[in-house]
């Protein structure tokens with residue numbers, strides 16, 4: 310099977326002129342809408358006025374809009390997108406050959422920008438709207454560092470100040486990530502810190518804690534609401550972020566249509582759900598409207614299994630409980646994956662949009678242990694050449710597993726997965742894997758029950 314005989318190119322790029330001109334809002338086609346964010350005090354849906362102190366006005370409008378199917382992408386954002394988009398849809402010929410599968414494997418590669426991930430798609434949009442509103446700057450949290458990097462870049466492009474609260478363990482393990490952010494002009498603070506009241510409180514209660522995304526969110530929100538001209542921005546989970554990330558799916562669909570290929574299944578890793586929500590958006594739209602059917606698979610770490618072992622309930626988005634409540638598949642806002650967990654995707658909850666779709670049986674979810682994820686990452690690096698992010702490698706794992714099932718049944722299915730980014734800053738994790746020092750700690754039911762018991766009591 311020589312690749313040259315095949316009809317489909319290794320890489321399919323759209324023309325710049327074929328890039329999406331509007332984001333697609335999947336909620337418009339959902340019969341069961343995602344549940345609204347609730348005010349933690351009144352337990353009533355958050356209004357635009359209540360959100361206005363935290364988020365930018367245009368982003369609030371996007372967050373609350375469940376009916377408008379398309380939002381035009383402002384020309385300024387499209388111009389920035391053109392610096393690294395359209396991104397290629399690649400055919401994994403060498404991986405297919407190594408697996409000996411009749412399946413055809415495609416991946417949408419979002420790692421071709423300095424942030425190393427898809428997160429720049431939403432960072433640019435959020436920075437643009439903050440600037441448009443005349444704000445001075447934005448605050449945010451970052452875990453592994455991709456979101457902080459993406460936002461730092463976007464703020465540099467649009468001339469905004471950027472304050473990043475970085476989970477302390479990542480700050481210490483990934484000093485170069487911090488330096489990249491500072492290169493783009495961001496101020497980076499390890500979280501929890503003494504610079505916020507919530508940080509001081511968390512440190513008093515848990516001295517020596519290495520932090521979590523939930524803590525860093527609380528600090529970033531406080532830093533925004535206590536400063537004139539600042540708002541808070543978030544890189545995943547929220548409806549607005551999935552909206553921006555729909556560029557991934559719209560481009561993927563356009564490229565597949567160009568090739569005359571119909572996907573059978575679409576696979577993505579799921580942390581807070583933004584890349585998966587964006588990748589599947591137009592396909593799920595067709596599914597919801599009854600125009601086509603696809604298998605859609607969310608892949609999560611076995612050590613942080615929000616979909617497969619969480620509950621669908623209202624929960625806090627952060628540890629300090631300063632954010633609105635969101636109804637989502639969650640492990641509980643205090644849940645922190647075991648310290649040996651290396652692969653990102655550590656958020657305790659999941660996008661409300663994806664949570665509703667999962668609850669409606671429209672998407673499937675699987676969880677995979679991290680050593681199997683790194684095995685897949687290594688195989689992918691050795692065949693396709695790209696060094697994948699551990700997060701993305703969850704999707705690679707499941708794509709490989711599905712391709713191997715096709716080998717057994719002899720079916721030549723079209724498998725599409727999202728390759729969300731590159732793993733150059735994750736070499737400590739790769740090193741642990743290569744040295745045989747990585748294990749697969751999976752939380753017990755008893756452990757998960759402890760966190761679940763602390764969910765806020767809200768009638769859904």
Ligand SMILES: *Cc1c(COP(=O)(O)O)cnc(C)c1O
Nearest residue numbers: 455545580581582583584700730
């Ligand atoms: C942040 C990140 C993810 C997970 O976030 P989602 O919001 O679930 O998409 C996946 N891959 C990479 C490379 C990331 O940086």
